[in-house]
Amino acid sequence: MCKTVCRICQSGVAVFSIREKPRKGLCQTHVPNRRSILSIDDLERSKTTTELPPNIGVIPLSSIAVIRQKTPVTQNYFNKLTTGFGAEVFRQISNRRLLILQPFMLIFGILAYRATKFEPAFLAMALIAILLVLGAVFSKSKQKQFWVFVSLLGFWAGFLLLPIHGKLFGSNMIYGAFYGQFSATVDSIHSNDSERARIIISNIISVEGRNNPPLRRARILLPSDQLPDIGDVISAPMRLYRVPGPVVPGGYDSQFHAYFKGIGAYGSTTGNLDVINPAQTNSISRNIQELREFIGTRIDQALAPPISGIARALIVGDQGQIDENIRTRLADAGLAHVLAISGLHLSLIAGGIFAAIRMGLAGFYGFGQNISVKKIAAIGGIIASLIYLALSGASVSAVRASLMLILIFGAVLAGRRALTMRNVAFAALFIIITDPSSIFRPGFQLSFAAVIALVGSYEGYKSKFQNDASAIKKLTRFFFGIALTSVIAGAATALFAAYHFQNVAPFGVLGNMVAIPLVAFVVLPAALLAVLFMPLGIEEIFFAPMGWGIEQIITVANYISSLGSGFVSPPILEEISLIIALFAMAWFAFFTGKSRFIGVVIAAILIPVFGTIERPDIMIADTTQAIAIKNEQSQELLSQNLASMDLVAGRANSFAVNAWSETYLAKIATPDEKVPCDLTGCWIERDNFIVSLVKTRDAFAEDCSKADLVIARISAPQYCRNTTQVIDQNDLTSSGVHWARWNGNDFIIRPAIVDIYRPWRPNYPSNR
Numbered sequence: 001m002c003k004t005v006c007r008i009c010q011s012g013v014a015v016f017s018i019r020e021k022p023r024k025g026l027c028q029t030h031v032p033n034r035r036s037i038l039s040i041d042d043l044e045r046s047k048t049t050t051e052l053p054p055n056i057g058v059i060p061l062s063s064i065a066v067i068r069q070k071t072p073v074t075q076n077y078f079n080k081l082t083t084g085f086g087a088e089v090f091r092q093i094s095n096r097r098l099l100i101l102q103p104f105m106l107i108f109g110i111l112a113y114r115a116t117k118f119e120p121a122f123l124a125m126a127l128i129a130i131l132l133v134l135g136a137v138f139s140k141s142k143q144k145q146f147w148v149f150v151s152l153l154g155f156w157a158g159f160l161l162l163p164i165h166g167k168l169f170g171s172n173m174i175y176g177a178f179y180g181q182f183s184a185t186v187d188s189i190h191s192n193d194s195e196r197a198r199i200i201i202s203n204i205i206s207v208e209g210r211n212n213p214p215l216r217r218a219r220i221l222l223p224s225d226q227l228p229d230i231g232d233v234i235s236a237p238m239r240l241y242r243v244p245g246p247v248v249p250g251g252y253d254s255q256f257h258a259y260f261k262g263i264g265a266y267g268s269t270t271g272n273l274d275v276i277n278p279a280q281t282n283s284i285s286r287n288i289q290e291l292r293e294f295i296g297t298r299i300d301q302a303l304a305p306p307i308s309g310i311a312r313a314l315i316v317g318d319q320g321q322i323d324e325n326i327r328t329r330l331a332d333a334g335l336a337h338v339l340a341i342s343g344l345h346l347s348l349i350a351g352g353i354f355a356a357i358r359m360g361l362a363g364f365y366g367f368g369q370n371i372s373v374k375k376i377a378a379i380g381g382i383i384a385s386l387i388y389l390a391l392s393g394a395s396v397s398a399v400r401a402s403l404m405l406i407l408i409f410g411a412v413l414a415g416r417r418a419l420t421m422r423n424v425a426f427a428a429l430f431i432i433i434t435d436p437s438s439i440f441r442p443g444f445q446l447s448f449a450a451v452i453a454l455v456g457s458y459e460g461y462k463s464k465f466q467n468d469a470s471a472i473k474k475l476t477r478f479f480f481g482i483a484l485t486s487v488i489a490g491a492a493t494a495l496f497a498a499y500h501f502q503n504v505a506p507f508g509v510l511g512n513m514v515a516i517p518l519v520a521f522v523v524l525p526a527a528l529l530a531v532l533f534m535p536l537g538i539e540e541i542f543f544a545p546m547g548w549g550i551e552q553i554i555t556v557a558n559y560i561s562s563l564g565s566g567f568v569s570p571p572i573l574e575e576i577s578l579i580i581a582l583f584a585m586a587w588f589a590f591f592t593g594k595s596r597f598i599g600v601v602i603a604a605i606l607i608p609v610f611g612t613i614e615r616p617d618i619m620i621a622d623t624t625q626a627i628a629i630k631n632e633q634s635q636e637l638l639s640q641n642l643a644s645m646d647l648v649a650g651r652a653n654s655f656a657v658n659a660w661s662e663t664y665l666a667k668i669a670t671p672d673e674k675v676p677c678d679l680t681g682c683w684i685e686r687d688n689f690i691v692s693l694v695k696t697r698d699a700f701a702e703d704c705s706k707a708d709l710v711i712a713r714i715s716a717p718q719y720c721r722n723t724t725q726v727i728d729q730n731d732l733t734s735s736g737v738h739w740a741r742w743n744g745n746d747f748i749i750r751p752a753i754v755d756i757y758r759p760w761r762p763n764y765p766s767n768r
Contacts, residue, residue, distance in 0.1 A: 088595060093147055097590055100421050102154045103428035104586040109158020110436050111579070118757050122163065129156055161436040162260070166759055171216035171264035173255060175762040178240040178265070181207040183276065186232045189289060190219060193320040197227045200263065201234070213240055215264035222269040230286040231279025240267035242762045244623060245736035246752040247659040250575045252500075253440070255753075259760030260437040288390050292316040295391070298534060302543040307550050311543070313339045315527050317392035326554055331501065332561035334490060334508020335515050338553065341388070342397035342447060343404065344516070348524045349388050350405050354381035378409040385409075396431065396438050397447040403427035404451065421589055424448070424455050442500040445578070446493045452589050453492035454485060456596060479513065486512035495581050495607065498570040502665055511560040515553050522549035569642060569665045577611030615643050615664045618691065618740040618747070620711055622732040626650025626657050627711060628668050629684055629691060646671040648684055649693060656737065683707075689742045709740065709747050725749065734763050 092098075113120070136149035184201035191198045202217045218240055228234050243258045243266050258264070279286060296318060299311045309321035319339060330336050337344065358377035361367060382405070389402040407423040428448060431438060438444045486509045498504050505511070523546050530542035580603050587599025617630040627649040643666040647657060652670055661668045675682050680699035684691045692707035694700060697714065704710055704720035709727070716728040725747050727738050735751030742748075756763045 092590055098147060100425045100589050103425050103432055105151055105154030106158035106432050107439050109155040110162055110439055113159045113162050117755055125160055132156055165260055165436055169262050170259050170759060171262045172214045173259060173760060173762045174213060174242055174265045178213045180210055182238050183207055183233060183235045186228050186230055186234060188230060191320045192224055194224055197222055197224045207235060216262040218265040218267055219263050220267040220269060222273055226273040228275050229279055230289050231283060232275045233277035234273055235276045236269045236273040237271040238267050239270055240265040247656045247737055248663045249739050249750045249752045256760045257437055292391055298539060302540045303547045307547045310550050311546060317341050329557045329561045331503050332505060332564060333511040333557040334505030335511050335557050338515060338519060340397055341392040343401040346385050346388055346401040346405055348520055349528055350381040350385040353384035375413050378412040381409045382406055396443040399431060400427050400447050403430055421455055424451055445496045449492045449496055449585060450489040452585055453488050456588050457488050482513055482516050483509055499573040499578060502570060502662060504570045506564045507560050511556055514556045518549045518552055571612045572615060572664060574611050574613040577607045580606050580611055614741055616739045617742050619660050620727055620738040621656045622736045624650050624654055624656055626654055628660060648675045
């Protein structure tokens with residue numbers, strides 16, 4: 001018997017000799033110094049079960065236990081491990097769920113690199129990576145140490161991803177501005193709203209013989225009627241300027257994302273654009289773009305605005321022509337996801353193609369006897385998802401959904417279970433490795449939060465979703481599934497929506513109950529048929545029901561958004577809330593059963609305590625003159641969790657002012673009473689503090705001794721900084737927009753840019 005037990009243990013299976021009735025979750029083994037997980041599946045794979053004597057027992061995976069040698073020295077330690085958190089982690093890892101943690105380890109590594117104030121030395125980063133690899137290799141025989149090294153390697157791989165991508169794809173970020181006549185090659189078309197278009201250009205060369213801008217690529221704005229084709233070499237008078245920084249602390253960072261896209265400047269044409277060398281070859285990207293433009297034109301011919309704008313978003317992923325009021329109402333009704341091509345759209349299109357092929361081929365009995373119809377249909381689904389991905393513009397949510405569908409259909413081809421958290425991990429790993437900066441975009445966070453919650457819920461309760469013979473029960477389950485999916489996805493994405501868009505849809509379930517069937521049975525099927533029959537010129541027959549379906553969705557959005565108009569606005573969230581949510585997502589994805597909700601409960605407790613932030617008393621723009629200062633708050637605004645600020649300088653409705661208003665849920669307007677100003681500056685008094693806006697150096701001597709905060713668009717003298725708090729032109733140039741809040745004694749000041757010595761900042765030494 002001992003020989004048999006040893007053979008089985010060497011194959012990774014735990015077997016016990018049952019001398020007496022074992023206690024739940026704990027047995028003893030004859031094999032000393034060996035610990036393993038008890039698994040019937042592993043026993044079956046070991047192919048040695050027939051050799052086991054009758055007195056050998058196996059504990060199922062559901063009642064996991066840790067085998068231990070009964071030794072007094074280790075007894076207490078292993079008792080704790082068996083009954084506590086360590087045993088649960090041990091069980092999940094042994095059940096091959098360590099892979100699920102790797103995307104999160106990559107993300108934590110990326111966050112650690114982003115948080116450093118200075119660029120780490122590449123040699124030091126490589127040395128640490130080598131040491132971790134060696135540690136993993138030499139600890140392979142020691143299971144727990146090996147798991148630790150694998151996790152650390154995932155973290156450090158994430159730490160290395162951004163600098164590697166920066167070396168491969170990054171660009172110098174210009175500090176000043178370039179003017180003149182430039183020639184360039186058109187790489188891609190960023191957006192086009194029929195009035196203005198944005199294009200990405202490369203190979204930027206001065207036609208006038210001046211110094212060429214030290215850029216890899218740039219994004220320029222031009223009239224839509226001058227829009228060139230991808231691959232064209234153009235010449236135009238241009239103004240190139242530095243990429244703007246975030247307009248609020250913790251907000252979307254244009255400089256960071258532009259750097260990793262190889263875009264070192266924004267700009268615009270200041271005259272006519274000429275195509276000096278049309279594209280000679282038809283590249284794949286150009287052909288796809290031309291096809292998207294062709295389909296968009298046919299949509300505009302068949303449907304009128306604003307319906308056409310939504311149809312373009314659903315078919316070719318172009319959201320540039322969506323009416324902003326409709327976009328806002330859809331978001332308020334919890335239907336913003338309808339506009340972004342994601343899992344819903346791709347699964348309906350690819351799944352529809354899969355079902356159509358399978359049903360069509362099922363009628364050929366002889367064909368189905370020789371070849372698997374299901375596998376052929378799966379190949380058709382993969383092709384359909386890739387075509388739709390190309391037409392949609394390949395957003396993060398579309399790429400994630402396409403990868404998931406490819407993995408699902410691939411599982412069908414391989415005869416494996418399709419919808420698992422491992423497939424989610426594979427999709428996340430692909431996106432993170434190929435585009436690590438995407439983890440900071442709302443699309444990535446919303447998409448993966450929703451799919452992790454949905455797949456995790458399916459894993460835990462899939463037995464309750466089995467098919468019934470009754471058609472009524474199937475119909476009931478369909479609408480219940482829509483409601484449940486909406487609740488799960490809405491709850492999972494609520495925090496991210498509140499952080500990025502300050503929006504939470506209280507009646508989103510009701511909106512989705514009506515809108516999703518319209519999308520599934522009317523809008524997307526009609527869109528698919530319209531595109532398929534477009535070469536025959538009869539697409540208008542199918543665009544008509546699509547347009548009707550979109551009209552009904554807009555009507556539903558108007559009604560649902562009106563229901564939630566009186567609700568209190570969500571709290572203002574700090575960046576730390578996203579970190580807490582990431583831990584909760586990792587916990588939920590890694591663990592199974594009821595224990596996976598522990599992380600969610602912990603996050604729900606920590607976020608209100610540590611994840612919220614007060615509104616600012618003062619906001620100061622960097623590149624414009626805008627300055628907003630908090631005024632007296634009315635009870636009506638306070639009851640709705642809103643605020644009010646006076647725009648004491650700058651232009652109302654500018655980009656920065658509108659961003660402040662949306663982020664901090666504040667009404668910002670020019671005050672009724674004019675701010676007291678003279679030739680040297682302005683003086684603003686509030687109940688608790690005094691702010692001076694200095695225009696000339698003559699004002700520093702008096703204002704620095706009296707004001708609690710001095711704001712200057714010129715350099716302030718050192719004696720002023722020694723006397724009071726100062727935000728001057730140097731601060732605004734290097735650190736961008738400033739946030740300030742009075743704490744009773746002085747101002748807490750937060751700049752939007754805290755990592756000024758990183759390669760994506762114009763202040764980085766190589767960019768100056």
